[in-house]
Amino acid sequence: MSLDQFNPHNPDVLSFNSRSSRVVFYLKPVFILVLVCFLGTVMAQRRSHAALTYGGGxxxxxxxxxxxxxxxxxxxxxxxxxxxxxxxxxxxxxxxSRFMNDFTVSLTLGYHAYKPKDDLVTSGDIENTSTIFSDYRVYSAYAGAVYNLNLADDVRLYGGGNIGLYFTHYAFSSTDNVGEFIVDLRERDIYLAPRLGFIFALTNNIGLSLESKYNFFAPIGKSDYGSSGTFYTSVAAQAAITFKF
Structure with a gap:
């Protein structure tokens, strides 16, 4: 792993290089197009029954x-x-979650923490830089909405998206021939994610869902370290249990 893109004395850290920016530029319309096609297809289909019921209804x-x-x-x-x-x-x-016939809306809190691949990273440049990274912690709060398509009496396909905020915290320490440089960042990020999944009935009031998401997030507000305006992405898969009441 190379840290040549990081300069400990001008920490525009973890920003995309030009190649990554081009990848994101082309991926965004692809995912939006897939989502629009999915929603257009399910809206155009005639429903054979009014709503999906579990346990016979x-x-x-x-x-x-x-x-x-x-x-x-x-x-x-x-x-x-x-x-x-x-x-x-x-x-x-x-x-x-709130179930409203063909649509489901939700409010969600989440957490994950990326761990660094290496405890200590060294750069081969003339400054002999070594860098230590902390965990990259993400606390999330977001709203979601999906459209549901009945596949069977106990199975639904759904597609939609999330919008909300990421609250991130990470730090790193770089040491070179000049000295040590430490950065500790706590940022607020705008968060967007298209999502696609299935929900299966386990009982009359319990459902199991399997879902995939493509996450986009970017710091907002002013930053002393140039990270505002940077766009990050990740992919996620999740299983969830729903208890209906």
Whole structure:
């Protein structure tokens, strides 16, 4: 792993290089197009029945109305320059969902922490720089909305997106021939993510969902270290249990 893109005396750290920026530029419209095509297809289809019901629907236990508490656990893998420094991490979430026939909306809190790939990284340049990275911690709060497509009486396909905030904290210390330089950053990031998944009925009031997301996040506000305006990405997969009430 190389840290040639980092300058400890001008820490525009963890920003995308031009190649990564081009990748993100082309990936964004692809994912948006896929999401639009999915939503257009499901909206155009004629529904064979009004809503998906679980357990036969004879007692009102279904996922087309009411509320649910959602517990999720998954795997989040950083991309771009974050991938060069940090390993994938487990992610955890807790949320509340509102079921409204074809649509589901939600509010969610989440947490994950990327660990550095190496405890100590050295650079081969003339300054003989060595760098130590902390964990990259992410606390998230976001709203979500999806459109549901019935595949069977106990299975739904859904697609939609999330919007909210990431609260991130990371630090690094670089040492070279001149001395030691320490950066400790706590940032607020705007967060967006298209999402696609399935939900399966386990009982009348319990559902299991499997979901994938492509996460975009960027620091907002002023920064002394030039990270504002930087765009980061990651991919995530998650399994969640929904308890409906």
């Amino acid at each position: 004879n007692n009102g236990s279904n996922f087309d109305s009411g509320y649910g508490v959602v517990f999720g656990v998954g795997y989040d893998a950083p991309l771009g320059n974050l991938k060069n420094v940090y390993k994938p991490a487990a992610n955890y979430s807790l949320g509340v």
